[in-house]
Amino acid sequence: MWTWLHKLGSPQRFYSLSGRLIPWFAVLSVLLMAAGLYGGLVLAPPDYQQGDSYRIIYIHVPAAWMSMFVYVSMAFAAAVGMIWRIKVADMVARASAPLGASFTFLALVTGSLWGKPMWGAWWVWDARLTSELLLLFLYIGFMALQSAFDDRRTAARAGAVLALVGLVNIPIIHYSVEWWNTLHQGPTVTKFDAPSIHLSMLIPLLLMAFGFMCYHAAMVLVRARNELIEWERNSRWLQNLITE
Amino acid sequence: MAEFFHMGGYAFYVWSAYGIVALVMVANVLMPLRKRRILMDNLKRRVRAKRRQAA
Numbered sequence: 001m002w003t004w005l006h007k008l009g010s011p012q013r014f015y016s017l018s019g020r021l022i023p024w025f026a027v028l029s030v031l032l033m034a035a036g037l038y039g040g041l042v043l044a045p046p047d048y049q050q051g052d053s054y055r056i057i058y059i060h061v062p063a064a065w066m067s068m069f070v071y072v073s074m075a076f077a078a079a080v081g082m083i084w085r086i087k088v089a090d091m092v093a094r095a096s097a098p099l100g101a102s103f104t105f106l107a108l109v110t111g112s113l114w115g116k117p118m119w120g121a122w123w124v125w126d127a128r129l130t131s132e133l134l135l136l137f138l139y140i141g142f143m144a145l146q147s148a149f150d151d152r153r154t155a156a157r158a159g160a161v162l163a164l165v166g167l168v169n170i171p172i173i174h175y176s177v178e179w180w181n182t183l184h185q186g187p188t189v190t191k192f193d194a195p196s197i198h199l200s201m202l203i204p205l206l207l208m209a210f211g212f213m214c215y216h217a218a219m220v221l222v223r224a225r226n227e228l229i230e231w232e233r234n235s236r237w238l239q240n241l242i243t244e
Numbered sequence: 245m246a247e248f249f250h251m252g253g254y255a256f257y258v259w260s261a262y263g264i265v266a267l268v269m270v271a272n273v274l275m276p277l278r279k280r281r282i283l284m285d286n287l288k289r290r291v292r293a294k295r296r297q298a299a
Contacts, residue, residue: 099272223276239287
């Protein structure tokens with residue numbers, strides 16, 4: 001495990017491995033999303049209470065899940081980079097932030113477009129919505145901090161501290177619908193007993209969620225490779241590789 | 245087909261949501277790929293200049 005991590009931690013090894021993985025994740029994500037969209041928009045029946053407006057769920061929920069998943073993985077990568085001084089981990093953390101911010105933004109916007117017809121308001125200062133908005137600011141703060149330092153190591157360390165402190169927001173988002181009396185509906189999938197959502201709706205939702213996950217995996221690797229090219233522009237192996 | 249696009253009267257909300265998601269996700273693919281091309285071009289130019297100097 002440790003030798004494996006260290007091997008992966010070498011920029012050269014990461015560059016070649018990620019190059020091989022990206023096309024697989026990309027193809028898989030397109031297939032999963034195509035199947036999920038077909039299942040969700042065409043095959044699944046309308047909701048008995050919300051009619052067809054509920055179909056926003058197939059992008060809203062995966063985006064919201066990803067906004068939290070990406071944050072946790074970003075904080076984890078930043079922590080690994082800070083503790084073991086693995087540069088590649090810092091690159092992954094840096095690459096995660098804009099993607100996480102995008103997913104958070106999309107969760108908020110699609111939620112707003114769902115809230116308007118169902119709740120009668122684009123926005124309410126409800127615990128779930130407010131904590132998700134805070135998540136967006138955490139991502140933006142992380143990115144601002146990264147660009148505020150010229151020295152990449154200092155930037156990575158400062159970012160890691162912010163990312164780790166912000167981690168407390170994640171359980172708050174997740175449990176907000178249970179701890180507070182919110183307008184946002186409670187969980188229907190991530191409950192301990194059986195999910196209270198019909199299979200014809202659950203399957204496309206999960207397909208979309210895995211599709212988003214693969215999309216993220218592909219794009220975080222593309223972005224991390226960009227970081228790597230900038231970071232390692234003076235190293236011989238990279239210069240040799242691109243002039244071959 | 246018209247019924248599909250009508251979305252039971254929620255067409256505006258459903259399709260705006262899908263449209264914005266598509267826009268952001270496509271932009272998130274194109275931007276890093278464009279950056280990669282620029283980085284690669286710059287690096288290649290630098291390496292070539294350095295080799296010419298060395299030769």
